[in-house]
Amino acid sequence: MMKWDGHTHTQFCYHGNDAPLEKYVEQAIALGFTRYSVTEHPPIPVGWVNNESLFQELAMPEQELEQYFAYVQQVKLKYQDQIEVTIGLELDYLHGRTDYTDELISKWGHLLEDVVYSVHYLPGRDGMYCVDFTAEDFTKNLLQYYGSMDTLIDIYFDHVELAIEHASRLSMRKRIGHLNLITKFAHKLPPVSEPLMRERLEQLLPLLLESGVGVDINVAGLRVATCEQAYVPSWFITKATELGIECVYGSDAHKPEQVGLFWDWYEQNMS
Template structure:
C-alpha cells in the first residue's frame, strides 16, 4: 500500500501553511491509497523553557478537539478518492506520561493512527529536543553527553522505553501505532 503516514495540518505551527486539499490532491495524483493526518499532539505546560519554541512545536490542548474534527471532515470529504485516517503524533514524555495518557484516554477512540516519537532526551538543564537546530543540539545535548555515541545510546534507550510504555495501551478500536 502506498501510504503517507505522517502529515501536518493547519494546526501545525511550524508547517508550510499550504491548504490541506493541495496535499491530499497531490497524494491522489501520486497514487497514494492512504493518507494519515497526524499532527503533533499538545505538550504539557512548561515542558520546555523556551515559550516561543514551545508554541511552534505543538498545538495548544484547547485546539485538539478542533484538529480531530478537521481530520474527520477531510476523511469524510475524500471517501472514494483516498483513505484519509485520523492520527496524532504523540511524544514520549518521561515524567509527564500522565499527560500523554490523558490524551489517549480522551481522544483515543477517535484516532486510527498514532505515531509515537522520541523528540526529547535529557540534556543541559532538563529535557531537550533531539532534532531541532545544529547549534541547539551541540550546546544542549552533545556537550552534555560528550560524544555522539553516548547521545545515540541514550536516544535508543528512550526509544526502547517508549515502546514498552505505549505497548500497554488497548483502547478498544483498531489502532495503528507507528514508532
C-alpha cells in the same frame, strides 16, 4: 503493496505550513496513494521546554485539539470516494510525563486510527531539549551535556525502547517514529560509532516484534542537507520485514509538495 503515506502534518503544526489539509490530500490522490494518515503533533505540557518561543512552535495548544479532530474528520468524509484518510497523531514520548499522554489517549483515543510514536525530546543541560531543532542547540544542550556522541546515542535509544514499551499499550495501529532522528545533524556533528548504532537498532527488533509496534519508514532525512539519509537504514527495513514487523512509508510532509517524496526509495527497499 498499498500506496500509503503514514506520517503527515497539517496547518495545525506551527513549525510547518498554513496550507489547508485538502492540498496535501489532493497531492496524495494525484500521486496514486490509496491511504493517507494525518498524524499531527498533539499538545505538550506547558513549560515542557525552557525556550518559550520554541515551545509555541512545537505543538498546537490544548484547546485546538478538538478542532483538529473535527477538521480531519471533515476532510476524511470529503475525499472518502478517492482515498482513505485516517485520523491520527504523532505522539511524543514524554519522559517523566507519560501521564500527560495517557490522559490525552483516554480522552481522544477512541477517535484515533493511526499513531506515530516519536522520541523528539531528551533531558539535557537544564531541562528537555529537541533532538531535531538545530545543530547548535543540539551541541550546546545535549552533546556537551552528555560529553560524547556515543553516550548520547545510548541515552537516545534507551528512550526509544521506553517509547516502544508505551506505544505497545495503545490499541490502534501504531508505529515508532523516525528511528534515527538523532542523526539529523550528522554532517555538522562528531561521527558516531556505526557498530553502536547498529547494535542499538538490532536490539529493537525483538521489542518491536513482541509489542506489535510497527516502524515509520521516515524519509524526511533524505531532504535534510545535514543528514541525506532516511531515518531508518535499508538493512533494518530488510530485517524488520523478514520478521513480519509492519514497515510503513512516512513522508513526514510539513507542506503539500512533500507528500509522497522518496516513495521510490521506500519501494526499492521493500522489494
